[in-house]
Each structure stands twice: as structure tokens, then as C-alpha cells.
Amino acid sequence: MTFIDTLNAAWRKNNSLLCVGLDPDPAKFPAHLQGKPDAIFEFCRNIVDATSDLVCCFKPQIAYFAANHAEDQLQALIAHVHATYPGVPVILDAKRGDIGSTAEQYAIEAFERYQADALTVNPYMGKDSVDPYLAYPDKGVILLCRTSNPGGSDLQFLDVGGKKLYEHVADIIARDWNTTGQCGLVVGATFPGEIARVREIVGDMPLLVPGIGAQGGDVEATLNAGKAAGGTGLIINNSRAILYAGKGEDFADASRLAAQASRDLINRYRN
């Protein structure tokens, strides 16, 4: 089954647009995990086990694993998700971007070594830098379009012939890059008007939306702006508010409650 098919099924089966972002920061782990050699795997596995029926996907952020010399734990974590929750896809958040021969190596890293179902990719180097990922027909390729960090506007907001660069990126990906239906876009939640603009350009393409705050208003505006037909089309990422909801040995219970609240808040505005 392709990433897109698995995602579509997970949206429906778990009745959820929520993506739990796995950004494990050992300094924030509960005391009983501190200093254990496989603490990162154990922390993430507990979060996964506590939330797998509440999410449409998981999104490990590779930088947190790489900074901690924990590639093997990332590999074990993704293998655990696949073995235990086969209907829940894994997006590896790595924002890779390089020329074709190097992109082939990054594709091997993401799709063969880690067995991720989808990968985030940076579009700055153009279509041929993305083709090596698209060469894996079952995999998803989620391209940066509009990011909600303060500096996101430095380039993405430039005017290119009457539209903004991020609109142009959405347009060429929808028209020229996504011939096989494998693509999605990253669009930050800060400005709902921009999500609406991207949705208008790309039709039903999946949008990965980071930056949702704790406020219901943001969620409502994001849903109104970005949902596709059938109240799907969005992968709404929440990391820290779920990962670090609890501090004790029962931290995963607190994470489950936070994930449930997040999913339910999103669902309030889906239909």
C-alpha cells in the first residue's frame, strides 16, 4: 500500500488528522528514563504505544536522533511502529535536499535503512533533486512550501511575477512535480489565509501543518482554511504539548490525554 493510501485509511480508521511529532529531547525525559542507554527509543515507544489509535501518522524528527548518536534507536522505533501498528504511516522529518546522485543516497537512508513511508524534502534545488525520492512509487514526498517560523518570509514571501514564492512553489509542485500523486506540502499554521491559498492551488494534496498552538481559534481557522473534501487532507502536527504533557513514570498516560484532547479539538471543526 502506498503512503497516500495508508494515510487516507488512517484518517478514516482513527478518525484523526493528528500527527504526533517525535522530537525526543533527553533533557526533558522523566527521571526514570534519564541516563538509560536506550532512553530515546523507550521514551518514543511509550508515546507511540499510548497514542497509535489517536493519530493519522507519526513524524520522527531525525535531527533529535542524530544529535544524540541514536540512529539505531530511530531505526528500531520505526520498525516498532510498522510491526505493531501497520496502518499508521511514518513520516521521517529530515528536510533533505541535494543533487540527484546525493539525493539517491538520502532516499536509501530514509526509505531503505529507516523504512520511512514518507520524507520531508526542501525544494530549493528544483525538481531533479526530488526525482530520486519519487522513484520509490510507494513513498510520500512532502515538500517545504510555507514555513511559519519568523524568517520563513525572508524568501518564501518574495514576489515572483505577481504571486509569492511559496504560492509559486505550491503551483509548480501541483502542476509539474506531482505527476504520480506522491507529493504533499508543509504549510505552517500561523496564517490561515496562506493555508487557504495553498489549498486553492493544490486541490486535495495532503498538507502537513506544524505550528498549531494550544488555542482553539487557531485550530478552527486552520481547519476552515485547509481541510479538503470529506474533512481530510490535513496532517496536523503536534509535538511538545503531547510528548512532554507528563513528567512522571506515567508520562505516556498524560501524553494520551493530550493527544486525545488535540484530536477531539481538531475533529470539532472538521465537518
Place this chain on the structure above:
Amino acid sequence: MTFIDTLNAAWRKNNSLLCVGLDPDPAKFPAHLQGKPDAIFEFCRNIVDATSDLVCCFKPQIAYFAANHAEDQLQALIAHVHATYPGVPVILDAKRGDIGSTAEQYAIEAFERYQADALTVNPYMGKDSVDPYLAYPDKGVILLCRTSNPGGSDLQFLDVGGKKLYEHVADIIARDWNTTGQCGLVVGATFPGEIARVREIVGDMPLLVPGIGAQGGDVEATLNAGKAAGGTGLIINNSRAILYAGKGEDFADASRLAAQASRDLINRYRN
């Protein structure tokens, strides 16, 4: 000593603008290394030992290590360069790019775990996505500007208010991002006129130039277009033609000859 100071000293001491790119592809290794558990380290160490007096820096491409589960070999390789050839800086080619909190993790990966002296970074997410690397005052940050792959023009050639996007990127980095003098730019060698345009915009900022072919014309045009005062300012990368110059047990001797020829060809047009 900062990356820029070490690079300046290496340009002069080794009388070289040549960067040997370490893109280890095990399928291309000599027969006697095939199948060895530390083949990637051994291959690269031999290349480093054979060429260290001929280069201004080394540039390992992390994708080749990651695809082969060889992070520890990358770490050992960079440690070997630093211990044995302390005057030769190491640029980790990883083209990272993410929001601040994640960029902090990538900075830990590159500068603390791998002890790289400089890192390549993608500018698409804007200045605040680059600040965490610049927070390491001794390190270099080499930003993608104009890449020479066929799709490089998809975004980089867009007109933004009367200039091309890559010119705008060069301009904002030189004016606004490089306040501490730590930045360099990646500018591909395919079109010397574009190197000249970037040099005009950024003054003496170091330019990392991949894509030099075997033809003297390209090297001459690149040097004429891109050299800064004193015949320096360029980091001219050559990977495959040097790494895979020989096929036998004496492969590193062939690599040395190829590196020497490449350095000498570059030097013919420096002054």
C-alpha cells in the same frame, strides 16, 4: 582558530583552492576493501592521507555515510583529519535546513558530534533557521545560493523584483545574515557568468564551487569569474575524478596524482 582563518591559512600553506569531496560509494571501492566492515573509513582515510598537502579542505558528504549506516566511520574520519592534519578544515556537506529548535539539534550533530569546521545549509527557511549554526562563533556556514544541477533554475532563476532569486539570496546573506563573517555560499561551476555576478555581490566571501569538469576551459572561466583578491576566495570541489582515479591496491597514489593535476590546473589561472 575559526573556520575562515584556517581556510585562509590552508589556501596559502598548501597553495591550493582544491577541496576533495569525500562521497564514498562502496560499489566503486577497490576489490581489497570490498566487504570490510570499516571499508568507508579506510577508503576515505587513504584518500585524505594521500592528498592532505594538496587541498584547502575536505568535504565529506553525509548522505553517503548515512545510506551505509556509517556515522561512526564519518566521526572517526573527521577526527583523523583533525588529529593528523590540524591545518586542513573539514566542511560537512549536509545541506541542513529547519526551524530554530531543530536547527540547534543539527548544529549539535555537525559541530559537536562530528566536530566539523563548517556545514552546508539551505536558506529556504530564512535567517532564523540559520542563526543556531552561527551561534558557534568558530564555525563556518556555507549556504546554498546557485546550484548547477538542471533543476537548479526551477526556483533560483525566478525573477524577484528585477533580479534572480539566487542573486537576492547572495545579497541578503552578504548584507543581513553575515554580520559575523562566518558565511560562505555554494555556487555551481556550470555558468561562470553567475559566479562573477555572485562575486560582485558578496565581495571576498568564500564560494564553494562544485561541478568543475575535467576541461581546462571550465577551470579558467571559473577562476576568472570567481577568484577574490590574492587569488583565493574559492573552494573548488572535486570528488569522483579524484576518489575513483585508481582501482587497485594503490588507488590512493592515483588519487594523489589526480588531485595534484587538479590543483595545478587551478593554480595556472589563479594569478
